[in-house]
Amino acid sequence: MPTLETRKRDKHFGQWFRQILIGAEILDYRYPIKGSGVWLPYGHKIRRHVIQLLRDLHDTTGHYEVQFPIMVTETNLRKEATHVKDFENEVFWITHGGLKPLKIKYALRPTSETAIYPMLKLWIRSHADLPKKLYQIGSVFRCETKTTRPIIRVREVTTFKEAHTSHATLHETEGQIQEAIQIYRNFFDSCSLPYLISRRPNWDKFPGALYSISFDVIMPDGRTLQIGTIHNLGQNFSKAFDIQYETLKGSHEYIWQTCYGISERGIGALLSIHGDDNGIVLVPSLAPIQIVVIPILHKEDQSQIIEESDRVAEKLVNSGFRVEIDKREDLTPGAKFFYWDLRGVPIRLEIGPKDLQKDQVIIVRRDTLKKEACKTKTLSSQLSKKLEQITIELREKAWKWMKSKIYRVNSLEEASKLMKKRAGVIELIWCGSDKCGHELEMRINASLLGIPADIKEMVKGKCIICNRKAAKIVRMAIAY
């Protein structure tokens, strides 16, 4: 078991994050290819729950899961001009099959528009085929030239959920964008994660999109992490890939498209934001183990306590909880607490000789570390309530913390100062012009996240750069 001396989440976030990844057996990033990691058994179970949640949210809203190949031909990758321009510098190219050069190079998909859309051309014939809402979960690849960070900036994104929808009208895509926003809200709510929804500035939208909407979260070090993106593609790709449908009247029109994605960055965010100096703290619905039972053994009564612990654990399993009982004999109770706290198990039950006498169990919440006795009889229902409470309180705490990191500022000086110390997100008034936007980024030395899409607030004031009358709030931050 590693000793984690520097394990102070807020002081050394980067180190803390790397340590909990290996310490809590989430992901081992010592794989010999830069920016690539191995999902370890415990982390993989969290990943399974996250994937299941994504599937449920998409399946129940009329999305159908498909699976496309990982390789894309160079010809298709190059079809949408803006798109390839942005990606070609970070695409991995397959040039050889065995010892022979390939006639056409293949790219490892950096995202799957260029894999999926040639097939949509075969599948979509008439208005009756629309809308068509597909999604897939798999790997995408970027040859990142920036510093890679496990889960956060990687060369193989192993858990990319991307949805691609096709529609008859622009109006319908706008409705779809709203549905996507709602699905993503539900997803992050289920992860107890807070988020800011912003419409990205023109120069930072998805290559080939009309506009992009992003979900960002503030990480413990004050930088923002983009954890979800939603794009209205208009007809840019349908024109590039010649995807037309026959209308009710018999004419042919290009389809309208949206796409939206969420990756394992969501897992990175939930580990980081709910975590503390003792390790990670898991939301009960995503926890591989929701309750760990620890028999507190003294010299006497050992067999009785173990029997009672087994009884309790079995009862909880039968009630539908995910339960583990830790009977290891070579570890002290304290070492076991450390072990399970690091792994973020939401609830620990301690059963000792006194508890046996009193017909009770000690419940310890991982998020608050608070202890409480509970009569064995009412344990099941008490635990259901506690797990629900943990979910809600984690969410409330995370939202409260994030909101405390958002600053409304009126001067460039104040803005720069806050960004210099990575205070979180700043909101200021901007005229909306690209010119002022670029100057803002340069002078404050931060990224423009975009215009809020989650709050509707009437503001009046002047652009902090050009001093013209302006009515737009804009968010800025040091972004990952």
Next chain:
Amino acid sequence: MPTLETRKRDKHFGQWFRQILIGAEILDYRYPIKGSGVWLPYGHKIRRHVIQLLRDLHDTTGHYEVQFPIMVTETNLRKEATHVKDFENEVFWITHGGLKPLKIKYALRPTSETAIYPMLKLWIRSHADLPKKLYQIGSVFRCETKTTRPIIRVREVTTFKEAHTSHATLHETEGQIQEAIQIYRNFFDSCSLPYLISRRPNWDKFPGALYSISFDVIMPDGRTLQIGTIHNLGQNFSKAFDIQYETLKGSHEYIWQTCYGISERGIGALLSIHGDDNGIVLVPSLAPIQIVVIPILHKEDQSQIIEESDRVAEKLVNSGFRVEIDKREDLTPGAKFFYWDLRGVPIRLEIGPKDLQKDQVIIVRRDTLKKEACKTKTLSSQLSKKLEQITIELREKAWKWMKSKIYRVNSLEEASKLMKKRAGVIELIWCGSDKCGHELEMRINASLLGIPADIKEMVKGKCIICNRKAAKIVRMAIAY
């Protein structure tokens, strides 16, 4: 909906297979890269059930799921000499990241030994870390030079389950091989698939293995398909990757390893073997839809019949069946029967005016196409029984058919004749020498599948080639 004129499974198996893949919306292989296909929504749901079954079988036998990167460095791919020799002619090579050449080439993993074993070296220190049983499910890649066939011979195997186990002794690996055989038996039994288990000859074992055991099935065209492989790797890889553990006595020894894999070929086999001229026939546990309810509408009583159909469907959903109700108004009942038969839904329920009067439902089994009336009251329990029956009878039928395709032969002439007409599998007596084995393959123009590992039979006779006394049965076939 495609009209499938050539849809005779046994006469034109290749065509039939391609037609049902698109017709039943399993997989679209028109993707612009040779040997690559797209899992369509219905096929993807079958795939989900198959993956869940594999997970259950591995999770409950002490295997832990992990996920490794898809790229492997050239250095690691080359570490085990025999291994790379067999694979290097069909590995896809990544040579460029963006516009720049990579310093070290990356291979798309053709199988994951060379990805996983460098990490085992980090994870395994002492006997306490053993045994370690890991598995993962994902894509592997082969630049096939032979004719590709959807699902059966592809360049991206999208659904490769591979398990990798590490042990302290050779003896333990032998036990693990037995466990793996049992897991694979359970898997194929759940798919109602028959199989032959054979120990591959030396020249056809997995590159780097001590020996390989394979599961083969006879396809409708008489060729065999390898649907599962199990390998004892001995210490070949642990020596190449320097994976040692500290024994109880404090010395250091190389670990002993096994690996075993199953791919989407299993899905290809179950579609082919249970299918018929009307389409596929799904095993109930793997069917996305187990029961389809079809209201038989006449001019009168329409609303009553639809109401009753809804009631029946709802009741069945509540009983835990996966149910669909087909109320499409633009299709005749006959067209609906065709549609759902093609997709292999195990049971069809028809509800017409007469049934309404008699308080009954007509049950039609997809596998036998037999009809039967059933009182609405007892429907749920009747359907449970029927689904169970279908599973068992599909299995029995498939085993019976396969056994009828196995011939014990005594002469080369007879053997050649059977192989020429692709009659199935032949069994004959062989001395076991590589020399006679190669000559057998050449003279009969078929592949040596290996020595039976599923039957223990004492035979006495003479090698069909060298005429020496021999006690080994060997299986041969035209293999995919």
